Each structure stands twice: as C-alpha cells, then as structure tokens.
Amino acid sequence: MKLTVDEPLSYGDEEGDFYIQHVHRTKPFGRNNHFHPTYEIYYLVSGQRVHFIEDRSYSITSGDLVLVNKQVVHNSSEHGPPEHERIVINFSDAFLGTEHPLYDPLLLQPFGHNALLLHLTPQEQVFVRQLLGKMITESSEQRPGFESYLRLLLTELLLFAARLPAPADSDAAKAEQPTALHQKISEVALHINEHYDTKLALADLAKQFYMSPYYLSRSFKTVTGFTLIEYVHLTRIREAQRLLKETDLKVIVVAERTGFENTGHFDRIFKKMTGLTPLAYRKMNPL
Numbered sequence: 001m002k003l004t005v006d007e008p009l010s011y012g013d014e015e016g017d018f019y020i021q022h023v024h025r026t027k028p029f030g031r032n033n034h035f036h037p038t039y040e041i042y043y044l045v046s047g048q049r050v051h052f053i054e055d056r057s058y059s060i061t062s063g064d065l066v067l068v069n070k071q072v073v074h075n076s077s078e079h080g081p082p083e084h085e086r087i088v089i090n091f092s093d094a095f096l097g098t099e100h101p102l103y104d105p106l107l108l109q110p111f112g113h114n115a116l117l118l119h120l121t122p123q124e125q126v127f128v129r130q131l132l133g134k135m136i137t138e139s140s141e142q143r144p145g146f147e148s149y150l151r152l153l154l155t156e157l158l159l160f161a162a163r164l165p166a167p168a169d170s171d172a173a174k175a176e177q178p179t180a181l182h183q184k185i186s187e188v189a190l191h192i193n194e195h196y197d198t199k200l201a202l203a204d205l206a207k208q209f210y211m212s213p214y215y216l217s218r219s220f221k222t223v224t225g226f227t228l229i230e231y232v233h234l235t236r237i238r239e240a241q242r243l244l245k246e247t248d249l250k251v252i253v254v255a256e257r258t259g260f261e262n263t264g265h266f267d268r269i270f271k272k273m274t275g276l277t278p279l280a281y282r283k284m285n286p287l
Contacts, residue, residue, distance in 0.1 A: 011139035014038070017095040018150060020139050022132075024085040034075055035238060038090040039097070039111055040068040041157070042076075043132060047084025049076050050178060052224040053115040055189035057182040063125045065118040067161060069111040071241075073234050075225035079178065087132050089154070096154055107158040118164060131157050184209065185223040188216070189231065196235045197259045202228060236260065237273045244278055245285040251278045 003009055005024050012019035015036045024045075042051075042065070049060040053074040060066060060079070068074050093099040097108060110116050120128060135153050138146045188209055192200060205228070206213040220228045236258040243254045255266035255278075270278050 009136065009140070012090075014090050017092045018147075019090040020088070020135055022085075022087045022136050026083045028078060028082040035071055035073045035234060036090065037070050038092045039070050039108070040074075041089040042066040042068065043087045043128060045085035045087065045129070047081070047086075048079040049084060049086075050079040050182075050223075051076050051115075052189075055193050056115075056186050057178060057223060058115070058117050059178045060117070063120050063122075065120055065128060065161065067110045067116045067118075069114055071238060072114045073226075073231070073238070074115070077225050087136070089135070091154060096151055096158075102151075102155075106162050107155060110158065110161040116161075117167065118161065119167075124160075124164075127160065128157070131160075181219055182223055184211070185220055188220065189224065192232055192235055196232065196239060197257055200232050200259065232259075233269050233273065237270055240266070240270060240278065241274070241281065244282045246287070248287065254278065
C-alpha cells in the first residue's frame, strides 16, 4: 500500500497485542500522556527528532533505532524542521513476550533499561528497512498466516537488536542532552521521579533549580512535550497502577504514597488518565 504524506498507515491497537504504524509527517506533531503496557520500537526513516524518555533527552537522526520498555514515559518532538518519516511498532508480552509459548529471554534483552538508542550503519539500516517493509506489507494485505509471519519478522528484528554491541557510555552520553537546557530539564524530571510522593509545587521547583516559575514551566513543556503538572501526574499514576496491581494496600494509602493530598483528587486524576477508577483498575488486575 502506498504511503500518503500526513496520512498514517496503521494496523492494530497501540495498547493491544500488536501495532505498527508508518507515517511521513510534514507538519508539527506532538502527543501527551504517553506511556503504555507494551514495548515500543521506533525507527526514524528520515528527519531529526528529540525523544524525551523517562527523564532524559535523546537526539534522534535518520537511521536510528530506538527501543522503549513498557510503562516508560516518553515523547517525541521537533529538532529542527518538523518533516520526518518514521515507523513505530508496539507489542505485548502476549504477542511475543513472557506470556508467549516461544518466548526467549534474549528477545527482550534490548529492553533491559528504560530505553536503548542504536545508531545503525548503512548496511544495518537496509536490513532493518527490509524487515519493517515486510511487516508493513503483511499487516496491510493480511494474507493467510500473516500474524504468524509478523511474529517471525518481529523475532528476527529483536534478535538483530540483541546481537548488536551495547552502545559505549561515551556514545550514549553524546546521544543525550542536546543542549544545556535539556540537561537542566532532565535534572528536574529526575527529581520528580525520585520525589513524586512529596509536594511538588512549581514555585518550589523553580527555586530549587534556579529558574523563574514561568521559564521553568515553558521550558519543561518545550523539552519534554508535557506540562509540568502532566508529567507529575503521569509519574504518580504509573506508580499508583503498580501498587494497585502488586499490593493489597487500601486506595487511600496508595493515594498517600503517590503524593496525592486526598482520595478525591486521586480518583479524578486516575480516572482521567486511565479511564477507570482505582478500584475498577484493581479488579481488572487482581493479585
């Protein structure tokens, strides 16, 4: 199927078992509230982007492959002209992870950290593009057995990524923090991740990081794609989901441990971000 500019070609549900999307965008594009229970593979065909992942910024250029672990907050934004082409895959443990009969720990090795950025050689880029092209064709044509073939192709892609040498620390450092501002905002984000259970007021954060409240608020949105309060809520709700799934703590205790001053506020934010009340979420994810 031919790709039309600014019209995404997609198959599946982003938070379902398997999802793939190919898009060539010419206009600015951003999204918020972005973390999901699936693994993500992002390949930039052309253009430049900045990825904010958990609490770090990464400069992405054409030919780069990014692997993001499940439940990790991430966002993509412009780094120069907005035009870019990219292919994204999301898949669940049921599709090819720990819940699949053919699961092999090596397949998920690239997801051992929050994110992995791979700068591919020209030959590696050709190989990856061929695999992704086959996956797009299979998901578009949906011929008999296409889901089995998608699993095989995804397995090959994951094995390819797992066999590549791990990036050296020096290379990773170069990939992160495109500017001093990105470094500063990363420090703020790291602080939020480590202190989500405390009061996190804009004025207090601005004072701690030697910035005016207005400049911090504007810069945080520019660098991460999230407003400061959106990022705080994302961090808190993600931890609340974990506690609701993995413990039998009362909802009021979960609210307190994730920085919410009262259960009413916790209930409203939780439902806004997940579509469920905390109790309904717990019932859907029993111990």
